[in-house]
Amino acid sequence: MRRRGILLFAGLGIAWGIPYLLIKIAVQEVDPAVVVLGRSAIGALVLLPVVVARRQVLPVLRRWRPLLAYTAAEIVVPWFFLTSAEQRLPSSLAGLLLAAVPLVGVAVAALSGRPEVMSRVNWLGVLAGMLGVAALVGLDVGGSDVLGLLQMVIVVVGYAIGPVILARRMSDLPGTGVVALSLAITALVYVPLVPLLGSWPTAIPSGAAIASIVTLGVVCSAVGFLLMFALIAEVGPVRVTMITYVNPAVAVAAGALVLHEQVTVWTLVGFVLVLTGSYLVSRRRQVAQVAAT
Secondary structure, eight states, X not given: OOHHHHHHHHHHHHHTTSHHHHHHHHTTTSOHHHHHHHHHHHHHHHHHHHHHHTTOHXXXXXXXXXXXXXXXXXXXXXXXXXXXXXXXXXXXXXXXHGGGHHHHHHHHHXXXXXXXXXXXXXXXXXXXXXXXHHIIIIIISTTSOHHHHHHHHHHHHHHHXXXXXXXXXXXXXXXXXXXXXXXXXXXXXXHHHHHHHSOOOSSOOOHHHHHHHHHIIIIIIIIHHHHHHHHHHHHOHHHHGGGGGTHHHHHHHHHHHXXXXXXXXXXXXXXXXXXXXHHHHHTTOOOOOOOOO
């Protein structure tokens, strides 16, 4: 990997590793639905001028059915449940659990009628990943809120379904255009949902909360995708999937350093097992999509 690729990879690892920390800060003062609205609206405002200039809007809108399905599975549903779960769970745990997305991807592929041929190594990866999740959930977070864990299950499933829709129905469309319009749709959906799922802030949030939402929108939601597409052009789609194994490490480090979240032995054991399992499951498979954090 050349220097440009290394820099893009490092930038994307940070951009998609810090959302869990930022969400944790924001939800201390702002309802989850407002956080999702804020980050999606800001991300859309950053990306839409780019896709308009590139004339990518109409080609994407012509495929509106899969666009809506992808937006629901990848952003509208999981972003709310991820943000809500972080009201109950440590940010580092949320990041670690999302490393299990490739494991769930195996089940999604099978249920969608296109099961992939699994080698013994792949099945070993599934087993390692399951043991890792068990270590995180059963041993490391025994006292955590069950609802928060169930919400993370929904997030993981959504992040596994989204790339399948993208790969099978919109792989020929410009990725930036798909993401920009998905963010815009999400923002429009959440405007009426805020009072139903929560409430608007009654006071101006702190600078830390506002900065977290702005960073989520600009860096994690907009710039992150631009970095991803630039990295794909630089090193190819298969090698980009390795970012899946960097994000959880950044999430754990950020949670420990900024929020002083506890890192136990079982956190490390679960972390290693989940990442090992995800790597083995992804080995020699042709899926090259990365979930949006």
